[in-house]
Amino acid sequence: MPWVTDANAALLTDLYELTMAASYHRHGMTHDATFDLFVRELPRHRNFLVVAGLEEALHYLEELNFDAESLEYLASLEMFDPAFLDYLSTLRFTGDVWAMPEGTVAFAREPLLSVTAPLIEAQIVETFLLNAITFQTMIASKAARVDIAVGERSFIDFSLRRDHGADAGLKAARASFIGGAAATSNVLAGSLFGIPVNGTMAHSYVMSFDSEVDAFRTFARDFPDRAVLLIDTFDVIRGAHRAVEVAQELADEGVHLRAVRIDSGDLGALARDVRAILDDAGLHDTQIVLSGDLDEYRVKELIEGEVPVDAFGVGTQMGTSADAPSLGGVYKLVWDERSGPKVKLSTGKVTLPGRKQVHRFTGPDGRFHTDMISLNKEEIHGSTPLLEKVMMEGERTHDPEPLVEMQRRCLASLHALPGHLLSLEQDANYVVDLSPDLRSLEREAALHFRA
Amino acid sequence: MPWVTDANAALLTDLYELTMAASYHRHGMTHDATFDLFVRELPRHRNFLVVAGLEEALHYLEELNFDAESLEYLASLEMFDPAFLDYLSTLRFTGDVWAMPEGTVAFAREPLLSVTAPLIEAQIVETFLLNAITFQTMIASKAARVDIAVGERSFIDFSLRRDHGADAGLKAARASFIGGAAATSNVLAGSLFGIPVNGTMAHSYVMSFDSEVDAFRTFARDFPDRAVLLIDTFDVIRGAHRAVEVAQELADEGVHLRAVRIDSGDLGALARDVRAILDDAGLHDTQIVLSGDLDEYRVKELIEGEVPVDAFGVGTQMGTSADAPSLGGVYKLVWDERSGPKVKLSTGKVTLPGRKQVHRFTGPDGRFHTDMISLNKEEIHGSTPLLEKVMMEGERTHDPEPLVEMQRRCLASLHALPGHLLSLEQDANYVVDLSPDLRSLEREAALHFRA
Numbered sequence: 001m002p003w004v005t006d007a008n009a010a011l012l013t014d015l016y017e018l019t020m021a022a023s024y025h026r027h028g029m030t031h032d033a034t035f036d037l038f039v040r041e042l043p044r045h046r047n048f049l050v051v052a053g054l055e056e057a058l059h060y061l062e063e064l065n066f067d068a069e070s071l072e073y074l075a076s077l078e079m080f081d082p083a084f085l086d087y088l089s090t091l092r093f094t095g096d097v098w099a100m101p102e103g104t105v106a107f108a109r110e111p112l113l114s115v116t117a118p119l120i121e122a123q124i125v126e127t128f129l130l131n132a133i134t135f136q137t138m139i140a141s142k143a144a145r146v147d148i149a150v151g152e153r154s155f156i157d158f159s160l161r162r163d164h165g166a167d168a169g170l171k172a173a174r175a176s177f178i179g180g181a182a183a184t185s186n187v188l189a190g191s192l193f194g195i196p197v198n199g200t201m202a203h204s205y206v207m208s209f210d211s212e213v214d215a216f217r218t219f220a221r222d223f224p225d226r227a228v229l230l231i232d233t234f235d236v237i238r239g240a241h242r243a244v245e246v247a248q249e250l251a252d253e254g255v256h257l258r259a260v261r262i263d264s265g266d267l268g269a270l271a272r273d274v275r276a277i278l279d280d281a282g283l284h285d286t287q288i289v290l291s292g293d294l295d296e297y298r299v300k301e302l303i304e305g306e307v308p309v310d311a312f313g314v315g316t317q318m319g320t321s322a323d324a325p326s327l328g329g330v331y332k333l334v335w336d337e338r339s340g341p342k343v344k345l346s347t348g349k350v351t352l353p354g355r356k357q358v359h360r361f362t363g364p365d366g367r368f369h370t371d372m373i374s375l376n377k378e379e380i381h382g383s384t385p386l387l388e389k390v391m392m393e394g395e396r397t398h399d400p401e402p403l404v405e406m407q408r409r410c411l412a413s414l415h416a417l418p419g420h421l422l423s424l425e426q427d428a429n430y431v432v433d434l435s436p437d438l439r440s441l442e443r444e445a446a447l448h449f450r451a
Numbered sequence: 452m453p454w455v456t457d458a459n460a461a462l463l464t465d466l467y468e469l470t471m472a473a474s475y476h477r478h479g480m481t482h483d484a485t486f487d488l489f490v491r492e493l494p495r496h497r498n499f500l501v502v503a504g505l506e507e508a509l510h511y512l513e514e515l516n517f518d519a520e521s522l523e524y525l526a527s528l529e530m531f532d533p534a535f536l537d538y539l540s541t542l543r544f545t546g547d548v549w550a551m552p553e554g555t556v557a558f559a560r561e562p563l564l565s566v567t568a569p570l571i572e573a574q575i576v577e578t579f580l581l582n583a584i585t586f587q588t589m590i591a592s593k594a595a596r597v598d599i600a601v602g603e604r605s606f607i608d609f610s611l612r613r614d615h616g617a618d619a620g621l622k623a624a625r626a627s628f629i630g631g632a633a634a635t636s637n638v639l640a641g642s643l644f645g646i647p648v649n650g651t652m653a654h655s656y657v658m659s660f661d662s663e664v665d666a667f668r669t670f671a672r673d674f675p676d677r678a679v680l681l682i683d684t685f686d687v688i689r690g691a692h693r694a695v696e697v698a699q700e701l702a703d704e705g706v707h708l709r710a711v712r713i714d715s716g717d718l719g720a721l722a723r724d725v726r727a728i729l730d731d732a733g734l735h736d737t738q739i740v741l742s743g744d745l746d747e748y749r750v751k752e753l754i755e756g757e758v759p760v761d762a763f764g765v766g767t768q769m770g771t772s773a774d775a776p777s778l779g780g781v782y783k784l785v786w787d788e789r790s791g792p793k794v795k796l797s798t799g800k801v802t803l804p805g806r807k808q809v810h811r812f813t814g815p816d817g818r819f820h821t822d823m824i825s826l827n828k829e830e831i832h833g834s835t836p837l838l839e840k841v842m843m844e845g846e847r848t849h850d851p852e853p854l855v856e857m858q859r860r861c862l863a864s865l866h867a868l869p870g871h872l873l874s875l876e877q878d879a880n881y882v883v884d885l886s887p888d889l890r891s892l893e894r895e896a897a898l899h900f901r902a
Contacts, residue, residue: 001510002643004617005454011639012617014609015650018638023673029659059452073642079677119659126653130612131620158465161581162777166455166463167618169582187469188462191524192453199466202577204784207793208480208570222474226530316777325776326613326767333655342658 004167006063011070013127018074021120022084031337032095033119034355035126036111037133038332043324047421047428050144050410051104051112052175053136055400057129058391061093064125093121097391098376100358101401103140103178103409104386105417107432110358110373112137112329114387119336126331134329135168136175142296142321143179144414146314148422149296151303154182155312156198157189158291159319172319178406180414182311193403200228200261200289212239216246220255228259228289231274236262240274244281259287259310267292268307275308289313295322296424343445353445354438359383367416374435455618457514462521464578469525472571473535482788483546484570485806486577487562488584489783494775498872498879501595501861502555502563503626504587506851508580509842512544515576544572548842549827551809552852554591554629554860555837556868558883561809561824563588563780565838570787577782585780586619587626593747593772594630595865597765599873600747602754605633606763607649608640609742610770623770629857631865636764644854651679651712651740663690667697671706679710679740682725687713691725695732710738710761718743719758726759740764746773747875794896804896805889810834818867825886 004012024030039049066074066088074080074088095117106112112133115122146155157176163169173181173189183198184190190197201219209215212234220227229246231239240260247257260278262270267290278286290302291313299312316322332351333342341353355376361383363369374380389397420428434442455463475481490500517525517539525531525539546568557563563584566573597606608627614620624632624640634649635641641648652670660666663685671678680697682690691711698708711729713721718741729737741753742764750763767773783802784793792804806827812834814820825831840848871879885893 001507002621003454003456004621004639005456008639008642009617011642012611012620013638014611014636015638015641015648016636016652016656017650019650019674020652020656023656023670024659026673027669033655033659035655056452070642074638077641077648079674123653123655126655127612128617131614131617134613135615135619160463160465161578162585162780163582164586164615164771165618165622166460166579166582167616168586169463170453170455171616185465185467187464187466187525188455188459190466190528191459191462191521197466197528199468199470201467201471202574204484204486204574204577205467205471205474207784208475208484208787210790218478219474222477223470223530320615320771320776322776325771325773329613333658336659339661 007067008070009060009128010064010066011073013124017124017126019079021124022080024120024123025084025087026081030118030120032116033122033333033337034114034116034335035122035331036334036356037113037129037329038111039108039134040328040330042108043327045425045427046141046324047423048141048417048430049106049137050140050179051100051106051137052102052140052178052406053133054099054102054113054390056132056136056171057113058097058396060128060132061097061125061391061394062396064091064093066091091121092394093117093125094394095121095391096389096393098387099390100386101388101406101409103406103413105410105413106386107371107430109352109432110371111356111387114356116355130329130331134327136171137329138321138324138327139172139175139319140179140410142318143176143181144410145296145424146299146318147180147411148414149299149303149424150312153303153309153311155299155314157181157184157186157318158313158315160186162316163319168319174403176318177403178410180407180411195403201230203230203233206230206233213242213246216242217250220246220250220257221253224253224255226258227255228261229257230261230263232262232264236265236270237273237277240277244277244283247283247286248281257283257286259289261289261291261313263292268302268305271307271309287311291315293317300424341441341445343442352434352438352442354441356438358386360386362416367418368430370431370433372433372435373438375437375441378435378437380435458518459521460511460579461515461517462524464575468575468577470530472575473531475571475574476535476538477532480570482570483567484573484784484788485565485567485786486573486782487785487807488564488580488780489562490559490585491779491781493559494778496876496878497592497775498874499592499868499881500557500588501591501630502551502557502588503553503591503629503857504584505550505553505564505841507583507587507622508564509548509847511579511583512548512576512842512845513847515542515544517542542572543845544568544576545845546572546842547840547844549838550841551837552839552857552860554857554864556861556864557837558822558881560803560883561822562807562838565807567806581780581782585778587622588780589772589775589778590623590626590770591630591861593769594627594632595861596747596875597750597769598631598862599865600750600754600875601763604754604760604762606750606765608632608635608637608769609764609766611637613767614770619770625854627769628854629861631858631862646854652681654681654684657681657684664693664697667693668701671697671701671708672704675704675706677709678706679712680708681712681714683713683715687716687721688724688728691728695728695734698734698737699732708734708737710740712740712742712764714743719753719756722758722760738762742766744768751875792892792896794893803885803889803893805892807889809837811837813867818869819881821882821884823884823886824889826888826892829886829888831886
């Protein structure tokens with residue numbers, strides 16, 4: 001079973017990118033073009049996005065090349081000129097990229113990333129860039145919602161087993177960390193990205209012993225300062241009493257029961273009962289971890305119900321962004337060197353022409369006030385520009401940023417969002433203006449192309 | 452940006468698999484255990500599953516090993532004994548695997564795959580197997596629904612840009628081919644799996660020329676026998692007339708316009724108008740391809756409305772299984788060598804004990820009649836067993852199966868399904884019985900564990 005690698009990633013694209021490129025090549029269309037990557041509309045119950053996936057996008061652009069095997073496959077399709085395949089054999093990405101750093105809070109219509117490069121290069125990277133940026137942005141945005149719901153508590157990514165494949169597992173862990181997760185259960189994500197890893201035990205562990213109490217005793221001894229016991233294999237209340245029994249029995253051996261986890265049933269009621277059992281036994285600092293099909297809505301209910309809980313394991317619903325499992329990211333031609341600004345007028349799919357910048361205005365209270373999308377050459381005062389130059393002539397302008405910085409940026413931005421945008425159920429709008437020059441350009445371009 | 456590879460895939464697991472394994476190792480728990488992978492309940496509007504992902508699962512099991520870098524990372528966590536890390540350094544998967552071949556139609560509660568191996572090995576592969584099998588099975592099942600909807604027409608996977616990462620893109624193409632897709636736009640999936648690739652042009656192509664008609668003319672000349680023109684960049688009807696103009700102008704050059712594609716607007720009404728325009732010009736064999744947020748429901752509406760359409764491009768909704776973006780796959784301990792059959796009694800999560808086989812009974816009409824889950828040693832007559840031995844002592848028992856065989860198996864199975872299960876909107880049940888021996892074992896085990 002083959003994996004995606006740096007060597008074959010160039011083929012991870014829609015065929016039409018290559019047929020279009022072949023046509024551009026044949027006709028010497030080597031002029032520069034600018035494409036914007038943005039989300040047309042936020043899904044229901046999404047009042048903002050948290051940008052993620054840029055690091056992967058830049059890595060792909062840096063490594064982009066068609067190796068011998070890829071070229072051989074393309075030749076076998078009998079669809080491409082030898083001259084075009086020759087051209088592909090030495091192709092590298094030589095363009096400029098402007099982008100919002102990962103962890104930035106963004107809104108619909110705002111370019112999250114903008115590529116200016118010779119037309120062929122800018123075109124063939126479309127599919128991969130969309131795949132990388134929209135997926136990770138979707139998950140980081142979902143995780144930020146969970147972060148809003150948990151408040152002072154923490155949450156851990158448990159999604160790997162239900163994520164959409166191996167790479168989705170890795171990236172869901174990464175993106176949910178950017179969105180505020182404290183840790184992940186995904187060991188490879190821990191190893192590759194330095195995310196703290198966290199884990200407890202499964203029901204199969206409990207069932208592999210002659211009795212639940214044997215299982216608890218053994219595990220607590222094996223991990224004396226970090227044991228988290230899963231107490232719902234047979235009956236939660238009985239499981240809680242057994243956990244207490246083991247904690248008391250092994251206290252002299254230096255065992256400290258860090259937490260118990262409940263993964264099924266009426267989590268709120270059970271957590272209350274279990275808290276009482278733990279407290280009665282003096283185990284006040286043994287924490288309660290809840291898991292089992294949780295999302296931001298369910299977490300919010302539990303928190304509002306003042307359920308005694310210390311941390312949440314959040315899996316499937318976050319790792320698949322289950323209530324909005326895709327994000328309508330698009331990558332559109334907005335300018336080219338030959339004829340300037342470009343627009344598309346397809347029903348419901350109109351695009352904003354020209355090369356752009358996004359400006360954020362902050363109010364006197366330190367909160368985000370409005371954004372404005374402008375042309376990139378326009379001078380706009382009193383705002384923070386969000387698009388940074390991250391690649392110049394195919395080379396990164398900065399070293400990769402540490403993941404904790406991205407998380408910090410996201411959490412700071414969530415604090416600076418106008419309060420109504422933090423609602424998990426109410427759709428709320430943040431004002432994104434168009435600058436005067438962009439407005440005029442949009443009008444002119446539409447007239448021109450309708451003509 | 453690192454990729455998942457054979458070298459690091461062993462770490463693509465939840466941390467708890469490794470902490471449990473460490474505990475098993477310390478206590479010499481080296482006995483064999485059997486885990487079943489199954490789906491507890493089908494999501495709403497899913498009357499069956501199409502199994503996929505086995506090839507990836509077997510590849511993973513064959514290649515499973517912890518390399519030096521992985522071991523170094525695990526050591527850095529300061530959570531594992533050196534003796535356990537030593538053990539991991541030589542670990543290979545040595546177990547047996549029984550599974551349904553890919554493309555098999557299956558139902559809730561039926562083991563899709565069953566692993567018997569030394570407890571530690573069987574445990575640590577849980578997360579990866581769930582990730583591989585449930586994701587691909589979910590997509591193949593969704594694609595089979597699209598296949599039901601399209602009837603005699605064909606559909607093409609266009610999902611890559613919205614799939615959940617790179618690996619999801621590859622596997623969605625593969626799984627949707629198993630479920631009945633005729634082709635994919637994903638070039639890497641074409642290259643690695645031999646799936647036919649297919650593609651048209653994007654709006655950006657049209658916009659890169661001075662006029663739409665220039666773009667059409669150029670593309671049609673470049674791909675004289677395969678050009679599919681996208682006609683909705685500005686206005687569909689005008690686009691259709693321009694496509695006709697180009698086809699007529701270039702007919703003498705041997706250009707044959709294969710198809711036009713409409714990607715936005717009221718697809719049904721537009722397709723009718725465009726068909727009339729093409730027919731009026733004598734372009735009867737120029738096909739119409741529709742795309743744009745299609746799923747099985749929308750496709751069915753179009754087909755029922757007798758819209759003139761030849762093929763569908765189906766993307767996001769299929770590649771993310773948008774109406775059911777996760778499948779509740781679980782992997783449960785059902786038997787071990789030390790104490791026999793195992794059950795778990797957590798609320799709503801009861802499991803069936805024992806090592807099993809799944810039998811399918813076919814009626815006199817050649818249609819599937821009922822399935823029966825039995826113990827593996829039970830003799831059940833007149834049925835076809837669905838679980839095959841696919842791995843013995845860590846080695847595959849067969850060469851990988853060609854993908855077209857899997858697709859053939861799926862399509863034959865869809866034809867053999869009782870008609871009411873083919874409904875896309877009505878939830879319908881197929882009878883899955885438990886054998887008498889399995890029923891008694893279930894009762895006994897529950898009593899034993901409640902005791």
